[in-house]
């Protein structure tokens with residue numbers, strides 16, 4: 404078992420915390436150590452005190468993560484407990500902290516008559532997760548509006564970085580290695596037409612098209628250039644395909660659902676099978692959008708399923 408830094412009291416760390424409790428797919432084995440720091444100072448202390456060789460994984464709302472059944476060796480840091488800050492810096496600039504839900508960012512910007520920001524309501528994750536993924540919805544993308552970010556590294560050092568220090572693509576963000584987001588400054592436009600009704604209309608469109616209410620991770624695959632992963636999956640006859648407790652949604656083929664008793668292995672195997680079927684029928688190799696982390700369950704534990 405990994406060492407717990409002496410300065411960190413037992414109430415601040417959970418051992419063998421099941422990650423299925425922290426992911427929207429509701430699957431995932433235990434994390435050796437699970438921290439939910441309440442302040443950035445506490446977070447710094449945790450990072451400094453953890454053994455330098457211990458792997459650290461970051462978790463927002465777990466809405467884009469497939470954690471394997473064997474769980475995570477090392478530490479998981481959840482941003483869910485960090486101060487949720489949202490500040491209007493001037494007429495068009497806003498600073499948001501990593502643990503803030505994207506929905507709150509959307510609603511507050513609408514109230515401030517700033518836009519286009521309503522699209523953030525379609526991303527059921529945190530600002531930190533949206534920065535890591537360059538999440539987007541309804542034609543809007545996170546990094547289109549980022550001017551600078553605050554990062555923290557494995558040694559607890561905090562930096563301000565400009566957008567130009569990152570390479571941004573469709574659902575990809577490349578920047579300095581081993582740094583994570585504490586928050587970002589966004590620039591929007593003044594938008595007198597932005598309203599809560601706009602958010603409600605976007606969410607209604609989403610509810611009509613997506614199987615919400617059943618555990619999933621949203622879109623499993625990135626859309627390939629000029630096409631839609633969902634269309635290719637449907638064309639490959641994969642809609643409704645089941646494996647164990649996992650199923651390709653028959654409402655939106657790019658969603659894989661946990662019907663209740665899916666394991667991460669069920670989902671990961673189904674992802675691979677759908678990917679192979681699409682490649683056979685259309686020649687397109689779909690790339691997963693979801694991030695897969697952790698260890699597969701070991702053979703001994705598997706016998707218990």
Ligand SMILES: Cc1cc2nc3c(=O)[nH]c(=O)nc-3n(C[C@H](O)[C@H](O)[C@H](O)COP(=O)(O)OP(=O)(O)OC[C@H]3O[C@@H](n4cnc5c(N)ncnc54)[C@H](O)[C@@H]3O)c2cc1C
Nearest residue numbers: 463464465466467528529531532533535538539583584621
């Ligand atoms: C029903 C449903 C609908 C969805 N629709 C959309 C959609 O329309 N568009 C879209 O883009 N996504 C969508 N998603 C996927 C998901 O919501 C986004 O990718 C979101 O940005 C993930 O945020 P999170 O906080 O849940 O991150 P997590 O899933 O917790 O983490 C995702 C990745 O980000 C990293 N990360 C998290 N926080 C930080 C941080 N502070 N610093 C550095 N790295 C960090 C994690 O280590 C991990 O690699 C959907 C998901 C669901 C369940």
